[in-house]
Amino acid sequence: xxxxxxxxxxxxxxxxxxxxxxxxxxxxxxxxxxxxxxxxxxxxxxxxxxxxxxxxxxxxxxxxxxxxxxxxxxxxxxxxxxxxxxxxxxxxxxxxxxxxxxxxxxxxxxxxxxxxxxxxxxxxxxxxxxxxxxxxxxxxxxxxxxxxxxxxxxxxxxxxxxxxxxxxxxxxxxxxxxxxxxxxxxxxxxxxxxxxxxxxxxxxxxxxxxxxxxxxxxxxxxxxxxxxxxxxxxxxxxxxxxxxxxxxxxxxxxxxxxxxxxxxxxxxxxxxxxxxxxxxxxxxxxxxxxxxxxxxxxxxxxxxxxxxxxxxxxxxxxxxxxxxxxxxxxxxxxxxxxxxxxxxxxxxxxxxxxxxxxxxxxxxxxxxxxxxxxxxxxxxxxxxxxxxx
Numbered sequence: 001x002x003x004x005x006x007x008x009x010x011x012x013x014x015x016x017x018x019x020x021x022x023x024x025x026x027x028x029x030x031x032x033x034x035x036x037x038x039x040x041x042x043x044x045x046x047x048x049x050x051x052x053x054x055x056x057x058x059x060x061x062x063x064x065x066x067x068x069x070x071x072x073x074x075x076x077x078x079x080x081x082x083x084x085x086x087x088x089x090x091x092x093x094x095x096x097x098x099x100x101x102x103x104x105x106x107x108x109x110x111x112x113x114x115x116x117x118x119x120x121x122x123x124x125x126x127x128x129x130x131x132x133x134x135x136x137x138x139x140x141x142x143x144x145x146x147x148x149x150x151x152x153x154x155x156x157x158x159x160x161x162x163x164x165x166x167x168x169x170x171x172x173x174x175x176x177x178x179x180x181x182x183x184x185x186x187x188x189x190x191x192x193x194x195x196x197x198x199x200x201x202x203x204x205x206x207x208x209x210x211x212x213x214x215x216x217x218x219x220x221x222x223x224x225x226x227x228x229x230x231x232x233x234x235x236x237x238x239x240x241x242x243x244x245x246x247x248x249x250x251x252x253x254x255x256x257x258x259x260x261x262x263x264x265x266x267x268x269x270x271x272x273x274x275x276x277x278x279x280x281x282x283x284x285x286x287x288x289x290x291x292x293x294x295x296x297x298x299x300x301x302x303x304x305x306x307x308x309x310x311x312x313x314x315x316x317x318x319x320x321x322x323x324x325x326x327x328x329x330x331x332x333x334x335x336x337x338x339x340x341x342x343x344x345x346x347x348x349x350x351x352x353x354x355x356x357x358x359x360x361x362x363x364x365x366x367x368x369x370x371x372x373x374x375x376x377x378x379x380x381x382x383x384x385x386x387x388x389x
Contacts, residue, residue, distance in 0.1 A: 001218045003232045004048045006097045008214035011191065017183035017198070019211045022099025024048065031073030034098040035066035042101025045072040049091040050237040052132070052215075053083030059093065062101060069098055087256075094236060102210055107200035108167070109133055110181065112188040115148060123147045123155070123185060125163050129200035155185035173203070180209050191229060192222030241285075241304055248300040250289060257282025259381055260311035262301055264289050264323045272317045275374055279382040284311045292322055298331025299338070306339050313344045313384045317377065320351030327353075329360035336366050344369065344384035348377035 009019040021038050025031040035043045043066075047059030054060050059081045061072040073096050082090035107129035115122040125145045128136045136143055145166035147159050160181045164174030180201065188196035195217040202212045223230050235243050245252030251266070255273075259281050263269040266288050273283040285308065289301050305314055318328045328349065336345070346369045349357045361368045369384070371377035 002050045008216040015183040015186045020099040028070045028074040032066045032070035035069035046097045047093040048095040051085035057083045103205040106203040111197040253286040257284040258312040260305035260314045275378045295331040299335040302335035316347045324352045325349040325354045325357030329357040333364040
């Protein structure tokens with residue numbers, strides 16, 4: 001789960017990380033009032049959407065008076081902001097963060113993620129702040145300092161010292177950086193984050209470190225422990241079909257293709273998307289109904305697939321283990337009977353009760369194409385797309 005920048009900053013502030021003075025506003029008038037409260041000659045008005053690159057898209061404006069802040073908010077609120085992370089459709093801006101401007105001496109990067117290869121969190125830092133860390137990693141990896149943290153030990157002062165001195169900071173700066181790193185790791189660990197990032201962390205002309213931006217992404221599996229985090233979810237920032245799928249415990253991600261996929265198991269789902277691309281088609285989604293799917297879950301999954309106007313062909317690829325093939329077949333036939341389906345549906349079944357599953361499909365009286373093996377199924381998908389033109 002993702003949250004907005006202003007929400008992430010509140011969490012980091014509670015963990016001892018310095019952040020600029022500011023508040024969120026939903027109207028131009030509110031933006032002006034916040035600017036008046038902040039005072040000063042430099043005020044930043046920032047669009048709040050779940051995506052980076054807002055400045056390049058016109059979603060961040062630097063102003064010098066409350067009246068200018070009101071005008072900037074009026075220009076940003078309601079706009080469809082397109083960045084490299086939103087896709088061509090963009091996101092509608094419903095809130096802005098109004099905060100004090102900083103006199104910046106240097107921009108740095110701090111982040112914490114899980115390194116799955118070492119089964120531990122890793123803290124990353126770089127003096128190349130304000131840019132995408134992926135570019136730094138690809139072009140100048142030597143500029144990134146990494147420190148792996150034993151989860152049982154936790155983050156200690158010596159970790160911060162190694163990072164600070166690894167960045168080439170002065171002793172006094174390392175001391176100030178120590179509390180920022182400790183607070184960032186505390187938020188990451190205590191809130192069950194998958195990512196905790198400050199980019200940029202700015203060193204001001206007065207010698208202080210301030211989190212100028214913040215991003216926190218949370219592990220959905222840990223949200224039951226954090227009702228206060230769950231309440232921060234903004235459904236306006238999520239794909240409607242993904243929100244609908246989450247209500248039925250379905251793992252669904254919308255993609256840009258034309259082949260709707262229903263699969264059980266993440267590995268098989270990835271392989272299914274690969275073979276669809278091999279035959280020259282494009283997957284429209286990732287949908288894993290899971291090993292323990294019921295007839296009702298299968299029906300809901302199929303209904304969600306059919307709700308996507310980009311889907312031209314449906315490919316159902318099931319390996320029956322825990323999810324038996326006859327259970328899947330019953331769910332699909334009931335779903336097709338309920339939803340008016342005018343699209344080709346290719347089904348590949350293998351595993352437990354596969355013969356019974358195929359019998360149910362073949363005797364349903366519905367227009368299914370039952371394939372044997374993934375290769376044949378993918379070819380039939382490609383043929384169906386060609387038929388549709």
